Amino acid sequence: xxxxxxxxxxxxxxxxxxxxxxxxxxxxxxxxxxxxxxxxxxxxxxxxxxxxxxxxxxxxxxxxxxxxxxxxxxxxxxxxxxxxxxxxxxxxxxxxxxxxxxxxxxxxxxx
Numbered sequence: 274x275x276x277x278x279x280x281x282x283x284x285x286x287x288x289x290x291x292x293x294x295x296x297x298x299x300x301x302x303x304x305x306x307x308x309x310x311x312x313x314x315x316x317x318x319x320x321x322x323x324x325x326x327x328x329x330x331x332x333x334x335x336x337x338x339x340x341x342x343x344x345x346x347x348x349x350x351x352x353x354x355x356x357x358x359x360x361x362x363x364x365x366x367x368x369x370x371x372x373x374x375x376x377x378x379x380x381x382x383x384x
Contacts, residue, residue, distance in 0.1 A: 280322025280338055285376045287321060288339045294361075294369035296331040303365045306357050313353055319344020331367070338376075345373060 296303070314320050319340040327333035339345045348354060361369070 280324050280336075282321050282338050282376075282379065283340075285379050287376050288342060288345060289374050289376055290337045290339065290345055291372040291374065292335045292337070292369065293372075294333050294335075295367045296327070296333065297365055297367045301364050302360070306360065310354060310357055313351065314348060317344065317348050317351070319347070342373070 311323065314323065314337065321338035321340060323335065323337045325333065325335040339348070349358075
């Protein structure tokens with residue numbers, strides 16, 4: 274069963290990368306690479322957490338949380354991540370968008 278916990282983020286401000294995608298048909302090594310990217314991101318300086326969901330219609334949204342724009346830039350330039358980006362463009366995604374945002378405010382059920 275999937276881990277259903279929300280990412281534990283610090284008090285704002287911090288940054289998010291919202292990656293919205295439509296997967297191409299077939300796995301073609303995607304699952305293994307996605308698992309590796311989570312492992313690798315988790316040890317990157319500035320990484321705060323991640324939340325991800327994908328529907329049966331192949332639409333997925335992954336939100337990763339970062340302490341700074343610099344940490345996002347460093348992650349984007351990571352050599353293994355660059356390989357995954359290339360495979361994503363070439364074979365894993367029919368379409369995608371990446372959005373980077375600054376979180377100014379956060380609240381949950383307790384306020």
